[in-house]
Amino acid sequence: MKVLERYQSEVVPAFAWPSWWASAIQFAAGALVMIGLATRYAALLCSGSMAYAYFTVHQVDALLPVQNGGEKAALFCFAFLLIAFLGNGTWSVGRPTPVREKLAAAAE
DSSP states (O other): OHHHHTTOOOOOOTTOTTHHHHHHHHHHHHHHHHHTSSHHHHHHHHHHHHHHHIIIIITTTOSSHHHHTOHHHHHHHHHHHHHHHHOOOTTOTTSOOHHHHHHHHHHO
16 A cells, blocks of 8 residues: 555646646647657647756756756656657658648649
8 A cells, every 4th residue: 555655646726837737738748749740849848848847846956857856857858859859750640741742842
């Protein structure tokens, strides 16, 4: 039973700042990054959200992520920033296909 007590948390009320909004941003933008729609914008938003979480929650205890328990927040912040710069991958929904390129060329 002690193992499960570690993972219990309190319920956050709806529209509470910043907890509920951070969860909503991470869920929606994370889903967009996962399927590949508006990847760069969604990843940049997720990166900013994780940076906010690191600086407001973790950095008040200590400077380095190893000292303050913010390793995951820092890791996800930089991972989303990398995705924002690299863009969507080959398997993404928003990838330009040859059919889309032909349609775009025909429209011009």
